[in-house]
Amino acid sequence: MTTVRQVTLSFSDGVSTSLQVQPGESVLDAAIAAEIPLLHQCRSGSCSSCMARLVDGQANMRAGASSTLMRSEYEAGDRLLCLAEPETDCTFQLAYEHDAGSVKATKAHAFVDSVEKVAPDVVKLVLELAEDAWLDFRPGQFVQVRVPGTDATRSYSPASTSADLPRIELLIRLLDDGVMSNWLRNVAKPDDVIELEGPFGSFFLREKRPVPHIMIAGGTGLAPILSMIDSIRRQSGRKSSVLLSFGCATPEQLFCLDDIELRQQLMPQLASRISVDRGATGSLLSGNPVAAITADDLNHPDAVAYLCGPPRMIEAATEKLSQLGMKRENIFAEQFLPSN
Ligand code: FES
Known part of the structure; x- marks a missing residue:
C-alpha cells in the first residue's frame, strides 16, 4: 500500500513548514x-x-540512484532531498534560513580578465562580469561555468566575494584531459567571453556566529575558504577568530600562500597552518591539513568548522572534529570532485 507522507522542514532561523510527499516523489520535488x-x-x-x-522519522535515498552523499553523512542522518523518499512522516533540519533558497540563480556573461598558472596543476581565472550582467553569491557558494565552444559546464566556488563584483576569481585544478582544463591551457585569453550561472549550493558562511572558526582546505578547496575569510574580515563588530589549515601533496603544488599571508597581516585573528603530504621543509607541516588540527584548537563549545576538499579529506576531518567534541551540526562541508 502506498501512503502520502507528511514532511516537516525546519529552518535554522526557527521557521518550520510542512508539505505532503507522494509515494515515489522526492522531498525536493514536492517542495518545488x-x-x-x-x-x-x-x-x-x-x-x-x-x-x-x-x-x-525514516527516509531513504532513491533506490539505485548514485549520489555524492558519503556513508558517514548518511549514517549521521544527512539526506539529499532531491533523492530522499520518506518511509514515514518525518522532519528535516535545514542548515540555512527559510528565505535563503529564494535567491534565484541567474545567467550572466563575463569577460576573461587574466589566466594565471599559480601551481603546476592550478589556474587562477579572473573574470569580470559584463556591464549589463549581475550574479550575486554568498561566500562559499558556487557558480556554473560553461566551457566556451562546448555544452559542458563545470562548477567552481569563487575565491573572491560579492564585495569584489563585478570581478570574480576562480581557482581551477588542471586535469590531464579535462574539457575546461584543455580550454584554459590552449585557448583562454583576456577578453574571451564566458557564460556563468549561479549562485548554487548550501555551503556558505553562517555569518551570525562570532565563534572560533576552523577552516580546512585541500587543494582548490581553498577557493571558497578564502572567500569566507575575506567576508569575515569585512564584517563590522567583533570578528570570529579563524584557524585555516590548508594542504596539498607537495610544496610545489601549494598556491596562494602570498594571499594567505596578506590576509593574516590584515586580520590578526587569522592563524594558518600549511601542510604537505611529502617533502615538507621550513615552516611547512608534514602530513595532511586534517592532521594539523589538534584538541587544543577546539577550545570553545560552539566552535564551527568549514571543510572543503576531496571526499576522503572531508570524511577524515568530520570524524576527527566530532571525536574532538565539535557538534556535528556545526560542521559544514563541501566535496570537490574532479570532472572530466
Ligand atoms: S544533490 Fe540534490 S540538488 Fe544537487
Whole structure:
C-alpha cells in the first residue's frame, strides 16, 4: 500500500513548514511543487546543494540512484532531498534560513580578465562580469561555468566575494584531459567571453556566529575558504577568530600562500597552518591539513568548522572534529570532485 507522507522542514532561523510527499516523489520535488524555496541545483544527487539532516522519522535515498552523499553523512542522518523518499512522516533540519533558497540563480556573461598558472596543476581565472550582467553569491557558494565552444559546464566556488563584483576569481585544478582544463591551457585569453550561472549550493558562511572558526582546505578547496575569510574580515563588530589549515601533496603544488599571508597581516585573528603530504621543509607541516588540527584548537563549545576538499579529506576531518567534541551540526562541508 502506498501512503502520502507528511514532511516537516525546519529552518535554522526557527521557521518550520510542512508539505505532503507522494509515494515515489522526492522531498525536493514536492517542495518545488509547493513553492517552498529550498537550495538545490542538479536535482540528481551530484551537487550536494540540497543536503538536509533527518531528525525524525525514516527516509531513504532513491533506490539505485548514485549520489555524492558519503556513508558517514548518511549514517549521521544527512539526506539529499532531491533523492530522499520518506518511509514515514518525518522532519528535516535545514542548515540555512527559510528565505535563503529564494535567491534565484541567474545567467550572466563575463569577460576573461587574466589566466594565471599559480601551481603546476592550478589556474587562477579572473573574470569580470559584463556591464549589463549581475550574479550575486554568498561566500562559499558556487557558480556554473560553461566551457566556451562546448555544452559542458563545470562548477567552481569563487575565491573572491560579492564585495569584489563585478570581478570574480576562480581557482581551477588542471586535469590531464579535462574539457575546461584543455580550454584554459590552449585557448583562454583576456577578453574571451564566458557564460556563468549561479549562485548554487548550501555551503556558505553562517555569518551570525562570532565563534572560533576552523577552516580546512585541500587543494582548490581553498577557493571558497578564502572567500569566507575575506567576508569575515569585512564584517563590522567583533570578528570570529579563524584557524585555516590548508594542504596539498607537495610544496610545489601549494598556491596562494602570498594571499594567505596578506590576509593574516590584515586580520590578526587569522592563524594558518600549511601542510604537505611529502617533502615538507621550513615552516611547512608534514602530513595532511586534517592532521594539523589538534584538541587544543577546539577550545570553545560552539566552535564551527568549514571543510572543503576531496571526499576522503572531508570524511577524515568530520570524524576527527566530532571525536574532538565539535557538534556535528556545526560542521559544514563541501566535496570537490574532479570532472572530466
Ligand atoms: S540538488 Fe544537487 S544533490 Fe540534490
